[in-house]
Amino acid sequence: MRKVPLEIFPAIDILDSKAVRLSKGEKSSAKIYGEPLEFAKFFKDCNANWVHIVDLDAAFSGTVTNLETIKSIVKETGLKVQVGGGIRDEDAIKRYIDIGVSRVILGSVALKDPSFAKKMAENYPVAIGIDAKDGKVATHGWVETSTTTALDFARSFKDSKVSAIICTDVSKDGLLSGVNIDYTKAIASNSGIFTIASGGFKDVSDIDKLALCEDIGGVIIGRAFYEGNIDLRSIKFR
Known part of the structure; x- marks a missing residue:
């Protein structure tokens, strides 16, 4: 069994x-795989510690949508859950924390109001999602692109209470083309915060490459699992 020095975050x-899984964040590309709870139970059986969940309905609408589904995952698996997608105010954060979610991910709202994100991080376990298209931060389910560079955005959270940064190269997401390691390392070094790589994970070779990068603490595995490119049962989770 392969021992992994990174924290592995299977994704739902x-x-x-x-x-489902999307390609490049496009809603029309959604491929349905099955029931979220059943996958979460499988991840638990593989001895995963965390599950990374994105409420895509909420990401596109800005309204918490799948709360009951996520609540059932927390309750029935005991996994630590980090959730993102459409979390844009303190009320939404509280709703997730109240059902036992371990960490919430702020994306669009953090770009719009960094001071709010930093304040929330002082009171709740908060990760910042930095999703980039051509080096610029993408927001609102990746349908909009800002003028702010991803590196400048990461740098703005240096010395804050933010517990993690999740960085995604949107151009690679869902394509099984390999993680953008250089981009992830740059985000980590500019923020000084525990950084999780996301987007494009291909197979165990990506784990081996990421494990050589001291700045990178974790990786999110999505389509590679669903398409059979990696067997999570063969990994010894940290």
Whole structure:
């Protein structure tokens, strides 16, 4: 069994109550895989510690949508859960924390109001999602692109209470083309915060490459699992 020095975050993206994967964040590309809870239970059986969940309905609408599904995952698996997608105010954060979510991910709202994100990080376990298209921060389910560079955005959270940064190269997401390691390392070095690589994970070779990068603490595995490129049962989770 391969021992992994990184924290592995198996992913579940929820759309219309189903586990799906998108390519490059495009809603029309959604491929349905099955029931979110069943996948979470499988991850638990593989001895995962965390599950990374994105409420895609909420990401596109800005309204918490799949709360009951996520609550059932927390309750029935005991996994630590980090959730992102459409979390844009303190009320939404509280709703997730109240059902036992271990960490919430702020994306669009953190770009719009960094001071709010930093304040929330002082009171709740908060990660910042930095999703980039051509080096610029993408927001609102990746349908909009700002003028702010991802590196400047990461740098703005240096010395804050933010517990993690999740960085995604949108151009690679869901394509099984390999993680953008240089981009992830740059985000980590500019922020000084525990950084999780996301987008494009291909197979165990990505784990081996990421494990050589001291700045990178974790990786999110999505389509590579669902398409059979990696067997999570063969990994000894940290």
